Amino acid sequence: MIRFDEVSKRYPGGHEALKQVSFELEKGEMAFLTGRSGAGKSTLLKLIMLTEALNQGQILVGGRNINRLPSRQIPYYRRRIGVVFQDHQLLFDRSVFDNVMLPLQIEGFDKHEAARRVRAALDKVGLLDKEKLNPITLSGGEQQRVGIARAVVNRPQILLADEPTGNLDPELAAEIMVLFEQFNQVGVCMLIASHDLSLITRLKHRMLTLDLGRLIKDEHQPSRARSPS
Numbered sequence: 396m397i398r399f400d401e402v403s404k405r406y407p408g409g410h411e412a413l414k415q416v417s418f419e420l421e422k423g424e425m426a427f428l429t430g431r432s433g434a435g436k437s438t439l440l441k442l443i444m445l446t447e448a449l450n451q452g453q454i455l456v457g458g459r460n461i462n463r464l465p466s467r468q469i470p471y472y473r474r475r476i477g478v479v480f481q482d483h484q485l486l487f488d489r490s491v492f493d494n495v496m497l498p499l500q501i502e503g504f505d506k507h508e509a510a511r512r513v514r515a516a517l518d519k520v521g522l523l524d525k526e527k528l529n530p531i532t533l534s535g536g537e538q539q540r541v542g543i544a545r546a547v548v549n550r551p552q553i554l555l556a557d558e559p560t561g562n563l564d565p566e567l568a569a570e571i572m573v574l575f576e577q578f579n580q581v582g583v584c585m586l587i588a589s590h591d592l593s594l595i596t597r598l599k600h601r602m603l604t605l606d607l608g609r610l611i612k613d614e615h616q617p618s619r620a621r622s623p624s
């Protein structure tokens with residue numbers, strides 16, 4: 396589903412944020428991306444989102460070389476990918492419902508179908524009863540759930556998350572991970588950047604570790620590793 400072949404990224408000024416990174420995530424796989432601050436986690440996610448461009452190598456998503464996509468196709472490509480941020484980037488001038496509706500509005504969805512999907516997404520994250528509230532009145536954990544509902548409302552095949560639990564206490568962080576596992580169980584391919592090792596090692600999914608831009612470890616943790624084919 397996502398394949399990196401010898402991918403390198405150098406920022407203007409010469410800093411090499413990723414160095415010859417190669418890995419493959421299969422359809423429906425869930426993996427954590429970890430490493431110290433500055434290791435290149437956010438950069439790797441930005442390359443998948445095409446908000447930064449690579450300098451060397453290639454990235455295939457769903458079999459297509461995304462760096463060869465014509466620019467007019469990039470918005471359509473991005474719609475297949477949901478993104479969850481640490482600071483959830485919600486709009487505080489509108490309701491929870493309208494925040495989650497936003498991606499569907501941009502896509503020009505039929506109003507009734509869109510409303511149905513928004514409620515289904517809010518139901519999945521346990522916030523159906525809060526749809527009319529302004530997100531500013533919600534707790535940090537609830538705001539992050541609104542961000543997750545917005546990321547999944549157009550049913551992406553891939554969900555990327557950049558430190559999604561960075562601002563949450565351990566209990567809420569664990570709840571957010573349970574939600575991610577539920578999306579993964581219905582086939583969404585997930586890549587979650589997190590430096591919270593105590594949380595992610597407990598969850599026993601695949602773990603990719605970056606250090607100074609290099610992929611230094613790719614561990615399939617025993618209890619959930621796929622059986623060899």
Ligand SMILES: Nc1ncnc2c1ncn2[C@@H]1O[C@H](COP(=O)(O)OP(=O)(O)OP(=O)(O)O)[C@@H](O)[C@H]1O
Pocket residue numbers: 406407408410411412430431432433434435436437438439590
């Ligand atoms: N726009 C940019 N221009 C120049 N250098 C950048 C830019 N963005 C990131 N970097 C540098 O690239 C390296 C990797 O940054 P990145 O944000 O990908 O790391 P990270 O692992 O996500 O870190 P953190 O956990 O702190 O978010 C860092 O040294 C950073 O300073």
